[in-house]
Amino acid sequence: MNRTSIAVVVFALSVVAALALRLPALDFRPVHSDEAVHTYKCNELWTQGTYRYDPSEYHGPTLYYFTVPILAACGAENWRDTSFVVYRLVPALFGVGLILLSLLLRDGLGSWPVVVAALLTAVSPAMVFYSRHYVQEMQLVFFTLLLIAAGWRYVHSAALGWAVLAGFALGMMHASKETAALAGVALLGAVVLTILLERPRVSPAQVRRSLRPRPLLVALGVAVVVSAVHFSHFFTNPRAIVDSLLTYFTYADRAVAGDHLNPWYFYFRVLFWTHYPPAPVFSELLIGVLTVIGFIAALVGRGLGDANRGLVRVIAFYTVLLTVIYSVIPYKTPWSALGFFHGMILLAGIGATVLVRVVYYRPLQVAAVVVLLAFTVQLSQQARRASFQMVTDVRNPHIYGHPVAGVNRMIGYLEQLAAAAPSDAELVVKVIVDNPWPLPWYLRHLEHVGYWSEIPDDPDANIIIASATLADALEPRFHDEYDWSYCGFRRDETLIVYVRQDLRAAFVAANSTPTSAPAADR
Amino acid sequence: MTRMYPMLSLAVAAIVLLAFVSPAIAQPDETKPTEKDKEKRVALELKLPKPAFKGTPTQVPPGTNLEKPRKGPRPPLMVPPGTRNVARDKPVTSSDSEPIIGELKCVTDGDKEARSGSYVELGFGRQWVQIDLKGKYAIHGLLVWHYHASARVYHDVIVQVSDDADFIENVRTVYNNDHDNSAGLGVGDAKEYWETFEGRLISVDSVKARYVRLYSNGSTADDMNHYTEVEVFAKPVK
Structure with missing residues (x-):
């Protein structure tokens, strides 16, 4: 079996693992109040065919639009007939889709970084837990990755279709959740930083070719239309389009005052070290360490193999900028970490590959792979514990205001x-x-x-x-x-x-x- | 011929008597205590762990189903002479094969102190532990400690005994404080109680069985299930 075949098998196993951790017993955990409210809002769209955007609550409507076809397929006639399995199926499918979507980055990052990132996404306790949680976060992460991948492929190929797809992804991000703006700012900053860093090697002509106004305007136009269609419910409520922008004043106030104000290190504690002895530790530190290696490799531009350095740097800067933005904003909920954490996972894929590559001695390479696999298995055990055993337990870092x-x-x-x-x-x-x-x-x-x-x-x-x-x-x-x-x-x-x-x-x-x-x- | 009447009458009487008596001899009702069991009773000696806290907390409302705190010492459990803990070091299985903290052997290892390493923690929801006594015993009582390092009330504490490991045949419930049938095994008539270092002493009227299964469904402290020690006081069935 050659390396390519092994990579295909590992990727396929990642998808299987993702399904195995995301689909079983979706109604096992008690329903969170946010989830219950979303089912109610979704019910209005489903049974009455109406949706009215509320700029003060509930975020965008895409979650409901994706849920309705599944509800219809299940044959339920009203809210009473539904099971929570149906609702949680939506984020679960986006959680698996996120892995499949990473294939679009294969020729940009290389096969093995994508495969490792797929495996880590599949078994990450945070990714598994919030793939089983009926809120908008998993789709926001999905469409952000689609924006990065389509944007990269447009820059690589100059094909208008990719620009249109990137615009669609941007519109869906905005229509999913207001925090899409944070991801957008981080991504824009990452592109600027990458251009500045790559400037000696990239000619102004190349930059101009990538940033031609017409495809960019087409992409922006698509984004605006997609967002407007969703918020206004097919233009039946045009006011919602304006409200979807004015809402940022509300969220700016909420970001610094009110509930859910947490210290800057809140996300690091949730993701990398939560321990209430004698209970087992919850820690995704493996991903954190590999992220640091991936980030250093991106900065120095060495050990990247076939990966496109520009793309790696965009992902690296995007991840760091988004992490800083979310950490600085006092308003924090655990699921908000998913955006930058998925960036970390992509960087960890690069970091793992770099780590194995820089170890020239074959037995050490094998040992590195074995150690990484052992930690990955341990991550999957944590994921099972977080999503199937300690589903209401405060020692689980992802339990936040959940009912008991x-x-x-x-x-x-x-x-x-x-x-x-x-x-x-x-x-x-x-x-x-x-x-x-x-x-x-x-x-x-x-x-x-x-x-x-x-x-x-x-x-x-x-x-x-x-x-x-x-x-x-x-x-x-x-x-x-x-x-x-x-x-x-x-x-x-x-x-x-x-x-x-x-x-x-x-x-x-x-x-x-x-x-x-x-x-x-x- | 007349001399034969008394003999014949005796024979008929013996046959009639045997007809009524023989089923009882052939198939004794093992769930009921025999007269011999009831003959002599002695107070069971209990070895208790050190208390870990005093008093009961007030933040949880008592509810209709919560037992009022006892005044004075606990009455002794009267058992036939020779009754002893037959659960010690016996194998334990559970509905949760991957405990969060500890190992299943903690349930019968004799360590009943309220400290880390003494208990096993099982996952969310209704869970059970099961002790295989490795033989049939006449059970006279159980002493159960879930977790007594802090004040808490465990929900749906149900104890069943059975002759088979799958709890299909001859299952008998010897304790049930499930107020709302949330464990799905029926509403019980016992009350919920505060965990203390004394454990929960359950009197069982010489019920004969090999397997003991204990259910719980989280507590007022959290939704996990804990078992520090279970003692089963019994005598072997000859």
């Missing part, structure tokens, strides 16, 4: 209570919680559910779900008798589930199981 398993337990209880109720029409559920999401997703099957942020005048119902902090004020206002139990909701947030005694009795009658011998608790 108590939600799953409570919903199972409510479904059984509903089954024990005389009829759906008679079952009234009152939810008295300041921020109830993701409960509306979980309670979507029930007919009569109401939500209050404060205690209503008449709080009685068959089932009442209330914040534990309201218990003292709520209970004296009950007219009926209730069985009650607590359940975790989010970290440091507990709910109480009150079940009216008649319903509780029906539930117990339907579900009780005798112990074979009376267990005298001591």
Whole structure:
């Protein structure tokens, strides 16, 4: 088997590994409030055929546009019929698509850097976790890579088609999430820095040829049209096009004040070192180390083999600039790291190849490959732990405002209570919680559910779900008798589930199981 | 002929008696304690670990299903003489074959202290550990420590025993505090309780089985499942 065949096999195995880590048990982890809100927004587009951009929340609409065809293919008729598997399938497919897309960079970076990057993308705990998380981040990363790859191929070939594709990618980035602007700025800065660094070897004529106005204008035009079509919902709401730009004033304010303000090193801690002894370490330091090697190789321009130095430098500068931008902005959520982290993974692919290449002694080369493979296996173990074992655990660096398993337990209880109720029409559920999401997703099957942020005048119902902090004020206002139990909701947030005694009795009658011998608790 | 009547009557009576008695002799109900078991009882001696904390936290509302803290010492568990912990160093299997912390052997290694290295941590959701007692025993009690380094309440604590490792045949539930059937094994009548250094002492009425399986479904501290030690007090079935 020659080197090319081995590279093809490793790439194919990377795709298989990516599928194996992304597709199983997509509804296993409790639904995050952001995810639940997005399903609700998507439902409006799907069932009513409408979409109205809100410049203050929810980001762009592309996530919903990609979800609707899958919902339709699954045969569900409304929100109630859907499973969360369908929603999370969208980022999962983009997560796998990201690997396939990297093939477009094969003649720019070389086969092995692309193969190594594919393998690392497939098993990276962060990449796996957020490929199973229904938010816009994975598509933003996908379209950013498409922009880089199409842009590179346009510069390489001068074919207008690649410029059009790059424009499409830029438009999709903008229509996915506002932070596309950060990636755009970083990429522009990276191109300028690369031109400055390459200037002695690249003639002004070559630069001018690559930056001819007509293809660039065509690309920009395509980007504007693609973005405008999405935001305005096919021009039914033209105001949204303006709002999609004005929203940056809102996000500029939010970037420095309010929730989610974290220290500059937040992303480094999330990605490279999270350890709560005696629990195992979460660390993608392997990628960090290889990134540094790749960056040094890009700067000095040595050890790159067949890779195009200009492209390597663009990726290197883009990654560093985007990392700095995200680290400087006080507003930080773990999934925001994906943009620059994928840049790091591409650089790590280069770094790994450089590392093996500079070790001339054959046994040392073999040892380097074995060590890299061992670390890669360890990454995949971390990915499994993060996405299948510690899915609500705060020791998992990617758990951020996620609900705890108590939600799953409570919903199972409510479904059984509903089954024990005389009829759906008679079952009234009152939810008295300041921020109830993701409960509306979980309670979507029930007919009569109401939500209050404060205690209503008449709080009685068959089932009442209330914040534990309201218990003292709520209970004296009950007219009926209730069985009650607590359940975790989010970290440091507990709910109480009150079940009216008649319903509780029906539930117990339907579900009780005798112990074979009376267990005298001591 | 008349002399034969008493003999004949005795023979018929013996046959009738055997007809009723023989099934009981051939197939004794092993789940019920025998008269001999009930004869003598002695207080079971327990070796407890050092306490790791005092008191119970207040941030978790008690709920209808949470046991009130006990006042005074725990009543002794009365067992037949010769009853001992038969779980020590016995093999342990689990629904989670890759524990996050520790090894499954922690469950029966005799180390019940509240320190790192003494417990095994299993993943999210409903999980179980299973002890193979390597023979059939008449079980009189269990003592279970999930994790007692901090105050917490474990959910859906269910103990079942069985004659087969797959828990298909003759499965008996000897403890169940699942209030809402979230474990899917039925609603239990026991209450949830705070973990302490004393562990949870469960009285079992001489139920005969080879395998013991313990379920849990996370705790008030987190969604993971922990087992520090499980002791099974029993006597071999002859």
